[in-house]
Amino acid sequence: MTTDDVSPGEFWFYEKHVPTAGIMLKVGELLACRRSRYQTIQLFDTADYGRVMTLDNLIMLTERDEFSYHEMLTHVPLLLHPQPRQVLVVGGGDGGVLREVIKHGTVERAVQVEIDREVVDVCREFFPWAAETYDNPRVELVIDDALKYINTVRNEFDLVIVDSTDPVGPAIDLFGSPFYSDVYDALTADGLMTCQIDSPFYGSRRIGMIMDTLRDIFHDAGLYLTQVPSYPSGVWGLGIASKSRKNFHEPDKVRYDTLSGTLRYYNPDVHRGSFLLPEYLRRVVYRTGK
Amino acid sequence: MTTDDVSPGEFWFYEKHVPTAGIMLKVGELLACRRSRYQTIQLFDTADYGRVMTLDNLIMLTERDEFSYHEMLTHVPLLLHPQPRQVLVVGGGDGGVLREVIKHGTVERAVQVEIDREVVDVCREFFPWAAETYDNPRVELVIDDALKYINTVRNEFDLVIVDSTDPVGPAIDLFGSPFYSDVYDALTADGLMTCQIDSPFYGSRRIGMIMDTLRDIFHDAGLYLTQVPSYPSGVWGLGIASKSRKNFHEPDKVRYDTLSGTLRYYNPDVHRGSFLLPEYLRRVVYRTGK
Numbered sequence: 001m002t003t004d005d006v007s008p009g010e011f012w013f014y015e016k017h018v019p020t021a022g023i024m025l026k027v028g029e030l031l032a033c034r035r036s037r038y039q040t041i042q043l044f045d046t047a048d049y050g051r052v053m054t055l056d057n058l059i060m061l062t063e064r065d066e067f068s069y070h071e072m073l074t075h076v077p078l079l080l081h082p083q084p085r086q087v088l089v090v091g092g093g094d095g096g097v098l099r100e101v102i103k104h105g106t107v108e109r110a111v112q113v114e115i116d117r118e119v120v121d122v123c124r125e126f127f128p129w130a131a132e133t134y135d136n137p138r139v140e141l142v143i144d145d146a147l148k149y150i151n152t153v154r155n156e157f158d159l160v161i162v163d164s165t166d167p168v169g170p171a172i173d174l175f176g177s178p179f180y181s182d183v184y185d186a187l188t189a190d191g192l193m194t195c196q197i198d199s200p201f202y203g204s205r206r207i208g209m210i211m212d213t214l215r216d217i218f219h220d221a222g223l224y225l226t227q228v229p230s231y232p233s234g235v236w237g238l239g240i241a242s243k244s245r246k247n248f249h250e251p252d253k254v255r256y257d258t259l260s261g262t263l264r265y266y267n268p269d270v271h272r273g274s275f276l277l278p279e280y281l282r283r284v285v286y287r288t289g290k
Numbered sequence: 291m292t293t294d295d296v297s298p299g300e301f302w303f304y305e306k307h308v309p310t311a312g313i314m315l316k317v318g319e320l321l322a323c324r325r326s327r328y329q330t331i332q333l334f335d336t337a338d339y340g341r342v343m344t345l346d347n348l349i350m351l352t353e354r355d356e357f358s359y360h361e362m363l364t365h366v367p368l369l370l371h372p373q374p375r376q377v378l379v380v381g382g383g384d385g386g387v388l389r390e391v392i393k394h395g396t397v398e399r400a401v402q403v404e405i406d407r408e409v410v411d412v413c414r415e416f417f418p419w420a421a422e423t424y425d426n427p428r429v430e431l432v433i434d435d436a437l438k439y440i441n442t443v444r445n446e447f448d449l450v451i452v453d454s455t456d457p458v459g460p461a462i463d464l465f466g467s468p469f470y471s472d473v474y475d476a477l478t479a480d481g482l483m484t485c486q487i488d489s490p491f492y493g494s495r496r497i498g499m500i501m502d503t504l505r506d507i508f509h510d511a512g513l514y515l516t517q518v519p520s521y522p523s524g525v526w527g528l529g530i531a532s533k534s535r536k537n538f539h540e541p542d543k544v545r546y547d548t549l550s551g552t553l554r555y556y557n558p559d560v561h562r563g564s565f566l567l568p569e570y571l572r573r574v575v576y577r578t579g580k
Contacts, residue, residue: 014314018337018338019316019337019338020315020316020336020337020338021313021314021315021316021336021338021339022313022314023311023312023313023314024304024311024312024313024314025310025311026309026310026311046310046311047308047309047310048308048309048310048311049311065491068568200517201355201517201519227490227491227523227524227525227568229491229522229523229524229525232519233517233519233524234517234519234523234524234525235517235519235524235525260569263569264568264569264570265568265569265570266568266569267568267569267572269566269567269572270566270567270568270569270572272563272566273562273563273564273565273566273567274563274566275563276559276560276562276563276564276566277559277560277563278358278517278554278555278556278557278560279550279553279554279555279556279557279560280554280555282557282559282560
């Protein structure tokens with residue numbers, strides 16, 4: 001880009017992924033800017049990524065690429081669990097994970113624990129799917145600190161899906177050993193947890209440490225990847241941990257077929273492929289070799 | 291990023307991936323800026339990505355993430371072919387593909403056809419691996435237009451690896467049916483070709499068209515993916531086409547073991563996983579459904 005490409009009066013959003021590199025998006029219209037008790041919430045329009053929501057100046061989702069993140073965080077555990085009935089979503093105030101959860105006919109109750117009511121309100125206003133999802137009778141919205149809520153439940157949820165912000169600021173305790181232990185206790189005997197972790201490229205050390213923690217607490221844990229062009233490095237690491245299961249590679253094909261018409265990223269092939277890690281990452285996640 | 295983060299006198303490199311979104315890298319030192327007969331070549335230092343080379347203002351490689359691109363473009367075909375002896379590299383003046391090719395003991399001769407001698411010269415000067423690679427006695431450098439060169443060879447190469455610039459400007463004919471037909475003719479009976487194509491996220495339509503062309507000409511063709519954080523969307527699509535082979539999923543494990551200590555991205559798992567495509571891309575590549 002030369003300076004000829006930038007016109008007077010244009011807004012550009014810049015996010016640094018590391019101190020000297022980042023993404024830039026031209027802003028069409030600033031739709032919302034709110035300072036809640038917890039964070040700064042901004043929502044703006046862009047030509048190539050559609051509507052974008054940031055929390056504390058970090059991109060949380062864009063309309064253009066949220067599908068790959070939400071589908072992989074949700075359908076991987078839902079299609080591995082034999083019969084997911086009770087699902088807890090931690091964070092995820094934008095409603096994207098919930099939207100995917102309620103596609104599953106087996107799910108009787110989906111509880112969302114979001115600390116910040118204003119995130120839910122902004123998303124209901126500006127993302128059409130959010131309003132629709134929160135009005136679903138199987139959805140239960142709890143505005144509370146997930147660290148406190150998770151302590152009140154035992155052997156209740158078949159799945160816990162942690163769709164948190166990054167491990168800086170308010171969400172940092174959602175990446176620690178005490179929280180994961182509480183998730184373990186909140187799960188039924190064959191329960192599964194998935195969580196968003198970090199960029200494999202920029203954050204492989206942090207990914208390695210979190211995987212060690214998960215393996216200490218759970219029966220088994222794994223890392224899988226999805227494409228998110230608007231997140232640092234364009235690829236994102238998702239964690240999965242189980243109370244009884246060792247194999248994360250074989251999703252339920254019959255239940256997949258009932259959903260497949262609604263999916264743009266997830267399929268059983270990409271499910272399996274997402275666990276097959278590049279060498280630099282396999283070494284960190286599984287503590288092998290060199 | 292706020293304006294506080296930008297200091298007077300700083301250089302930033304911006305590349306637009308689509309009209310309103312792109313990557314930004316803070317430039318440490320500008321090392322080379324040359325206008326060759328074909329293109330503008332720039333080389334600069336960055337803190338997080340190391341040295342970066344651009345051609346006509348598009349990032350071609352960075353020291354930090356070139357390994358995932360070069361390893362996947364090279365080792366996937368080399369470990370699928372039963373005994374690759376003669377290898378042709380089209381483009382790839384930076385020497386990254388050649389560096390990977392000559393790791394294979396079976397390779398007796400690796401010919402590189404690069405149109406722009408100045409790219410080779412700049413890379414020999416600033417990338418340590420390039421000087422070393424070009425001095426290898428099995429390497430033969432031809433400065434010529436690959437479109438002309440490929441016409442002069444018949445049934446000669448076990449592999450052709452097309453490491454071109456993008457299908458705009460001087461490289462556009464390297465993505466067309468006549469060139470791919472000439473590659474077909476240049477290959478031995480069980481020959482394979484790989485080529486870089488586009489971002490699956492931004493360029494899926496173009497990927498679909500190129501895959502159709504490859505399937506028209508070759509016995510079979512497939513698409514596989516690799517992570518390249520400095521390329522548009524962070525994930526890149528690579529094509530493979532064969533004169534006789536149908537299965538691209540099973541690399542040679544014995545030959546892999548002899549190389550594995552030198553590899554940071556490639557392993558047989560990620561080889562297989564890289565062909566397992568997300569749904570939006572599978573539909574375009576294999577012309578299935580919806």
